[in-house]
Amino acid sequence: MSEQNTLSPPAPRSAGVPPRIGIWLSYGNLLRWMMAQTGAMLPFVIVVQALLAAGIIIGFGFVIPDIDTSSAQFLSTGTPTVLLMFIGLVMVPHSVAQARTTGTFTYLRSLPVPRPLLLLADLAIWLLVALPSVAVAVVVAHLRYGFGYSFDWPVLLTASVLASVTATAVGYAIAVSLPPLITQLVTQVLVFFVMLFSPVTFPASQLPAWFQAVHDVLPFRAAADLLRAGLLADTYTASWRDLVVLLVWCALGVAIGVRALTRRD
């Protein structure tokens, strides 16, 4: 080997610090990487979303005998929120917990990219996974109850994106703050809380006053009401308060996620 040392001419490998590369180039390549990982399960996720949507819209319909149109509409327009929360609060934490267990999380943190980009790439990928669920829920509800919608597209789009990003950011924050096993347990409990104890598929007025007050600061009713205002603009109006509540939770989730990515223990 040492003979080779003296024979081969040294190639130009600089010993200096390599130049910083553009942030969009880094982001684009990270997206390619993560899309290849997550993209493979996209068709599967859409099928699960359709099944879940059918489960909620048709199944909950059985719980309420002689369901009237307004109850059916409320239930149906709450369903997209349940789906978005399911993806953000169950699938995302599961994926992050797995990444932490297998060393993927550590690997990505050792890459030469600004670490907050890792979270931004995850948010974008999960948004892509989650958004079809709104359409899926709308179609399933239409097939079951046959009522019409009155879309407010700007509100619907804003609400869908914000609800999805918030759920993903909060789910990410949970998964980086708790040990993987505890994360699995917490997210299971959370999804039950969203489905059964949150005024998402039923009106808040059915809850005791103190519990309504709790939901005024939690993101679930806020997300549901915003999305509903986008789907049934004739009946429901969006409130700025709900928007602010969601933005605060989103910022909190992102801050915790970025901190976990950039922190050195």
Add this chain to the structure above:
Amino acid sequence: MSRAVLEVDDLTRRFGAVVANDGIGLRVRPGEVVGLLGHNGAGKTTLVSQVVGLLRPDGGTIRVAGTDAVAAPATARRCVALQPQAQAPLDGLTPRMAIEIAGRLRGMSRADSRAGARALADELDIGEWFDRPATPDGGGLSGGVRRLTAFAMAAVAPVPLIVLDEPTNDVDAARRRRLWKVVRRLGDEGAGVLLVTHNVTEAERVVDALVILDHGRVVAAGSPSQLRGSSDADLQLELSLHPDGEDPSESIAQVPIPINRRVRAGRRVLLTLAAVDAEPAVAWATALRRTERIDGYSLAPATLEDAYLAATSSANANTTRTEDAADV
């Protein structure tokens, strides 16, 4: 002499009461392949994690390509390509995509990363799987191909420092040899390579220098021949003892030939001796076996292994009843 691409001085890191790194100092210069050897739990991975900014040291300094890696971890990460001990996240990717993306993330042009990926696939002989995607739960690509792909991802871009943590795990013998050739090439092209391993025999063939860690401390450092501590003509006599049997070399005075170093590892005793003493050594060992004081013996050229075992066993001599290396 050019400046080292990795300079670690007095590095200390604790986990609770455990001192994982205890005042470690080491250098990797451009063009140099440095082996970092140690048993499991010696502190190797802790050291690497601090170099790439995953852990913060409790004390000491790390400079990568002249940059203070503790103060500016993001800049340091641009200078280090790491192949971690855990598998790289490849699910959904083909080796081609993974290596190209790794190159692109380090600022290589599309054409350069493509050409680099192709060249490494040929060098490592993984062309057969180059366009086959890895699937979740270990499908699509075998562990060895995944490991070689992760190695190529660390090797594709020109960076000052490459850190390889057990790069040959799961890799077959033929491709191991190819991998070591690439490691040697990277060094010859001017990169500094820090090779973390517990495989002494393999490391001996590729490294320019070795640092041996034990319980978080550097217990020996130098070139392989320096560490062997003896001329290349030295021999190693290995005695296999009976279970619970006495060690006939327990007292060096009882050995009828001059012994340069004596290391005991479990039921094996490694004695380093000069080549001229081969004949009396064999006579002695044969007599020991005939009288059934030992189970067997072998005589072979001295290797780094006994130096390594001597260095790492001396630190816990009191607890394991292993004798210190006796330099006569």
